[in-house]
Amino acid sequence: MHLVLGGDLPVHRLGFGAMRLPANDPAAAHALARKAVELGVTFIDTADSYDLGRNEELLAEALHPYPDGVVVATKAGQCHPGREWIPLGRPEYLRQQAELSLRRLRVERIDLFQLHRVDPTVPLADQIGALRQLQDEGKVRHVGLSEVSVEQIVEAERITPIVSVQNRHNLDDRRSEPVLDHCERHGIAFLPWLPIAPSVRPGSRVAEVAQRLGATPAQVALAWLLRRSPVMLPIPGTSSEKHLEENVGAADLGLSNEDFARLDEARYSKTP
Template sequence: MGNDTTGTARPAAASGSFRIGGDLPVTRLGYGAMQLTGQGVWGEPRDRAEAVRVLRRAVELGVDFIDTADSYGPFVSEQIIREALHPYADGLVIATKGGFTRPGPGVWEPVGRPEYLRQQVELSLRHLGLERIDLYQLHRIDPQVPLADQLGALAELREAGKIRHIGLSEVTVAQIEEARTVTEIASVQNLYNLVERKSEDVLEYAEREGLAFIPWFPIATGELARPGGPLDAAAREHGATPAQLALAWLLRRSPAVLPIPGTSSVAHVEENIAAAGIELTDAEYEALTDAV
């Protein structure tokens, strides 16, 4: 059998790789760090030590793309990432986001004023212990501020060497096209999963234009996972869970897709990453695609 560092030891590698911005290689199956906080994505997690273990285990299993945001906590998620993983291994990409203020648990308000975004980038650099953020995403476009002003601030920070690539979140194709008249865009992060596919046109645009497409909330299964349903049947066939099949479907859907399932449990992160090794047959993939 030999010493297989890309297979059983680092199972995430089976998901393949993608170059963000054309020059930043990451393993496609990543980890989303929103759940490393308290209830309502607010404050400290119930078990901080377990949150640290989750991050370390994900990296052990081959994850090298971790997605977070300054608003998760706020700042709690970024600080736990630093505690768990700093100094960062070569090739480990930490992506973060800015553009939301958090007045309280479960409350999110977009703020895209240039001075606010500049402050948030500086705070994220400090909280993560980085000199440059590999992928910095505008968490939401603030409708009260010209998009050119919001992205212009990030472009200036990129010129200053504090950001490597700029991404967008929850946008339309028209908004991406407008953004690309201001600055280069490397990625898009929209709600997308087996059940919720309103961003199909955005995914197709991203794939065509060489942008990374990062689906948030990737594990939704809904009615498809009901006993005897199409997801349940395929999961039984593979000896897998419906959630694992939902991730396998995303990985098969497009080579531009970088799923970032999140969890606060080591057992669950191991289960999610094992999905990288599940290969759907053409018939299974088509059946799941058509089931919604």
Template sequence: MPSEGRDRSVTASTFDIGGERAVRRLGFGAMHLPVSPAQDRERGIAVARHAVRLGVNLIDTAQLYSWGRNEELLAEALHPYPAELLVATKVGVAPPGPGRQADIDGRPEFLRSQVDEGLRRLRLDRIELLQLHRVDTKVPLADQVGALAELRTAGKIAHIGLSEVTVAQLAEAGKITEIATVQNRYSVLDREYEDVVDACAAAGIGFMPWRPVHPATVTPGEVTAVAAELDATPAQVALAWLLRRTPVMLPIPGTGSLAHLEENVAAAELSLTDEQFVRLDAVARP
């Protein structure tokens, strides 16, 4: 039988980030929204607005996505933001420049400057969820997380998240400041970070899986079989499995298509039977 947290026939539809900011558990990843040319940009704006109309109130972006233009697109589409909408962004990757490639940069002074740039581009006075995009192995983790904690004290950040971290890094960061979310790669067929999911579930930390449906949408197998049984799509089944996996799971599927957006959002209403959940859970267990 699956362990507790894997066998929930009913799960909450919302989660309180940081224990205080309620969001619907199925969010939206803005990475795939086109920012140019103008005609495609208008489509990106339309998708972002439609996500909010469908009830999505957790949107994830990053300065890395088109080097800030993704943040600017969201501001153009959605500002002034509805009171219930939380726009999360990420910092910690330096753009390419003359003679250098893009690279992870966790220096406190760089993180502070990126937060200020994010505030400006998103037209915010405070970022509700600011995530460290990657841990910079060249900089002590305490310095990186400590810089974000100082920005929270200054009122520029409400909650702090991490991305692509191990259980040990999560524990180390948690000794410095409260961590509200973790964003690692994870899906029904990609379970490398199973231990991180379990650690987040135990601590009540929101887990935002990126790439939450691939490769389930392109790999024939149990996901496809369950989709046929439920008259659903493989992507919907993959998202339904994530939502049932643990109440702290906050999938953020991304798309630049209105049709795919509606398909993804509808997955929140898809119910797996206990037998279907167990079959899916067993497909890629570590």
């Protein structure tokens, strides 16, 4: 069960979102990252803003030199000075953050560098232009986007190829269906963040299917995503090795046509 990013980076279709690595417990963080790789995860997602860069450092401490085939993707374009998340897409800032990520990850080139958020105060062409310049300098291999519309993807691709899109998507929140459909038509990887919806609560349809299959509700939610589209690459995050093992196990969970249809029809919360 693999997906090829940008035509040259094959990765397992169930990744690991590293945001919840415990920065206050480096040994536990290192063990969790190594466990993910041991379980067959080859795509790890992080960002410059997670714990002010410490998240990237923890991954490098745990995994560098990175095993063959492991892709560590990072992001820039959103700062997190306190409780707020603030888009920040000035070209000089994006270039600075890329340089810092290179240093923290201990790499000469970032395989996938994603624009974390589109900054509405900066022309999108300027933001993507900064990423294209990093590609031209050999510091970034592929470019991805996060929380974007179809129109923004099309605009960005006038400047450089877009190989991935990371939008919120799960059984409850399907506002990005048009984006997912566009990605599928054009061979762009779709990375749903928050892939395990609140609908996995006890008594839900997800829980009913899970009980029948001898699986966890989270595994069923992830299996639904994987079945939904061949370009889907969920990146569930956790700070628990137990939950990590469960999440990775979702890749081996087969949903019947009937179960998939029942889950596909379920809308536990509709957001306009």
